[in-house]
């Protein structure tokens with residue numbers, strides 16, 4: 001539509017890619033070189049500002065940065081690359097007029113590259129392709145451009161979309177170039193490409209106000225904060241506005257605060273207009289996907305479908321004998337209920353259902369990491385929890401019980417190819433592609449039930465001595481695939497309470513990997529380690545060495561303890577079986593049997609057997 005009004009002084013662009021392809025590092029370089037953020041001595045990554053993001057080196061929350069450039073303003077939204085946060089990316093794409101599709105110059109397009117590109121093309125965006133990390137020794141930019149072009153074709157890009165501009169970059173070194181034979185010096189070639197190739201936002205400030213709520217934040221003083229882009233009109237502090245619900249109903253409210261961006265900082269503004277990306281407070285009952293509008297023109301914008309959860313876990317209050325001993329401040333079901341209700345409000349894609357008269361909460365999300373981040377956040381806030389193993393969510397599709405299936409890409413040295421194919425074969429995976437990459441590794445692609453992948457990452461790392469790389473993304477629901485084997489090893493279970501003793505652990509480490517350090521508090525029914533033989537075994541980890549009166553010279557063996565596994569939440573959740581739980585406290589992650597005593601466990605087993613016998 002040629003006569004639409006556009007704001008020439010503004011560009012809104014999102015940066016999208018597979019996990020780790022360098023989005024955040026590139027935005028940091030842009031912030032630095034445009035002077036939008038002044039880096040302190042020694043300060044490195046600043047976009048990944050949340051403590052969990054820093055620790056894990058991944059982006060969890062999308063963030064907007066606003067860059068001044070040649071008298072214009074570029075809003076650049078950094079998105080998470082991990083597939084569990086994929087639906088967030090889809091919403092962000094509606095907020096912008098262009099995307100930077102980053103592709104790692106040695107890895108090439110990966111599953112999430114395909115997903116985000118597909119979504120962008122569907123929304124008629126014309127991506128700018130950024131071949132990133134050209135400084136890597138095994139970078140092969142020309143080949144990766146060809147692979148990216150093929151991906152565009154595979155996704156039915158239009159001729160216009162296929163005519164994408166290419167920028168070569170090393171975000172880490174802050175250099176970009178349009179031509180590999182020219183030296184890359186700074187970020188200007190990329191900034192200029194954004195200015196020239198991303199359309200200025202359509203923005204008619206004279207029309208009635210309309211904004212689609214893309215994200216929600218929460219502040220205990222000011223309440224819910226709606227984040228999004230103003231599509232039409234303008235808004236001021238004090239303006240009366242309405243929230244248009246999905247069912248067409250409206251609620252009224254008044255704008256109490258408006259924030260716009262400068263660099264990474266949000267600054268209070270009196271007014272904002274079409275094209276601007278803003279945060280707005282004052283609407284108490286607002287949800288992602290709803291429209292904020294002027295009361296005279298309460299019309300909803302096309303909404304964004306939120307992907308259904310694919311995985312769930314049960315959360316309940318901590319019932320372990322050590323509950324409350326690790327400094328947890330929020331210990332009861334009531335605390336957990338309130339916290340989860342809050343989460344379901346702001347974290348779109350999280351669903352919470354109560355069970356067992358409010359004693360247990362079924363929490364569903366888009367993947368293990370999505371839920372693990374929630375658990376990790378809660379424990380840092382002082383919560384203690386008991387969490388059951390992740391379960392996939394089944395669904396009836398055309399009358400057939402179906403389960404989520406993932407697309408998985410695994411890259412390993414050729415020597416491991418056989419064992420990986422065998423391991424995934426036994427988990428009923430379907431190989432869809434295999435090729436040798438330019439650096440000699442084997443890249444294999446599979447379709448596999450999400451259920452069968454739970455715990456596989458640990459196995460892959462074990463099989464490939466930590467060198468295997470795997471990435472996965474939800475593919476589709478497919479008919480139920482029948483029984484799939486899970487953990488083959490058994491566990492070592494503590495027989496009683498006390499403190500783990502080096503001598504006791506030393507006596508057990510031949511059986512399998514140990515989870516505990518000497519000196520830690522343990523209780524009956526807690527898991528001490530793995531029993532490679534396959535069965536569960538009750539053991540004594542608090543055993544001291546008996547001192548004998550007669551001590552023959554040289555008979556005292558030195559105790560060499562193999563260092564125990566660093567217990568991470570992801571490992572714990574993937575490892576446990578149905579009759580086990582993860583105990584999460586601010587200080588510890590412990591694994592335990594659901595029923596702590598051997599007698600209880602035996603009684604439950606007998607009951608189950610009886611029930612099965614009478615049913616069959």
Ligand SMILES: Nc1nc2c(ncn2[C@@H]2O[C@H](COP(=O)(O)OP(=O)(O)OP(=O)(O)O)[C@@H](O)[C@H]2O)c(=O)[nH]1
Pocket residue numbers: 017018019020021022023024025026057058059060079080081082132133134135136169170171172173
């Ligand atoms: N050699 C090289 N490494 C880079 C470059 N850019 C980023 N990296 C490294 O790649 C890793 C991932 O970088 P990030 O910027 O966090 O990647 P991301 O795409 O934001 O990752 P997610 O947000 O988790 O999807 C880090 O270890 C960076 O140091 C680059 O241009 N060259």
Ligand SMILES: [Mg+2]
Pocket residue numbers: 023024025048058059078079080081
């Ligand atoms: Mg990032």
